[in-house]
Amino acid sequence: xxxxxxxxxxxxxxxxxxxxxxxxxxxxxxxxxxxxxxxxxxxxxxxxxxxxxxxxxxxxxxxxxxxxxxxxxxxxxxxxxxxxxxxxxxxxxxxxxxxxxxxxxxxxxxxxxxxxxxxxxxxxxxxxxxxxxxxxxxxxxxxxxxxxxxxxxxxxxxxxxxxxxxxxxxxxxxxxxxxxxxxxxxxxxxxxx
Numbered sequence: 001x002x003x004x005x006x007x008x009x010x011x012x013x014x015x016x017x018x019x020x021x022x023x024x025x026x027x028x029x030x031x032x033x034x035x036x037x038x039x040x041x042x043x044x045x046x047x048x049x050x051x052x053x054x055x056x057x058x059x060x061x062x063x064x065x066x067x068x069x070x071x072x073x074x075x076x077x078x079x080x081x082x083x084x085x086x087x088x089x090x091x092x093x094x095x096x097x098x099x100x101x102x103x104x105x106x107x108x109x110x111x112x113x114x115x116x117x118x119x120x121x122x123x124x125x126x127x128x129x130x131x132x133x134x135x136x137x138x139x140x141x142x143x144x145x146x147x148x149x150x151x152x153x154x155x156x157x158x159x160x161x162x163x164x165x166x167x168x169x170x171x172x173x174x175x176x177x178x179x180x181x182x183x184x185x186x187x188x189x190x191x192x193x
Contacts, residue, residue: 134173
């Protein structure tokens with residue numbers, strides 16, 4: 001793949017490859033906490049904690065912290081591919097946190113290829129594979145969208161979803177899912193800074 005001339009990159013990982021966890025962690029130095037994370041999180045992971053890489057997010061107002069988890073071998077391979085070409089990886093971000101949050105507490109959804117990412121708060125997000133066929137996309141959206149809305153949210157009006165679509169083939173599915181769920185939807189083109 002031909003890349004433009006550059007010396008460094010910020011890597012964005014597919015939302016399906018990164019898990020965001022909200023956890024209450026003990027107070028200790030950052031170095032000790034980094035050592036303790038595998039043991040503190042092992043019961044919340046689907047694979048061995050020793051196979052994971054972790055990144056600490058900021059402390060939230062409720063005292064919990066956001067921790068991003070990704071497969072360590074995948075992280076090293078993906079970053080190494082750039083580094084072997086002489087490009088320094090200066091940052092790695094989960095795709096779910098790259099999508100701009102919507103105003104007024106609405107959820108934001110991005111549909112790119114066969115992937116859907118919903119961001120429902122500053123550090124609340126979910127990414128999944130929705131397939132390429134319209135029927136599979138609709139079924140996936142109907143099953144997953146309710147899980148992506150903030151828990152315990154009480155609204156007088158129906159939930160509002162802002163959808164950023166990378167291609168127009170998503171629009172019919174997104175509108176149909178919102179209609180069946182009784183949500184209002186705003187559709188925007190895929191455009192991220």
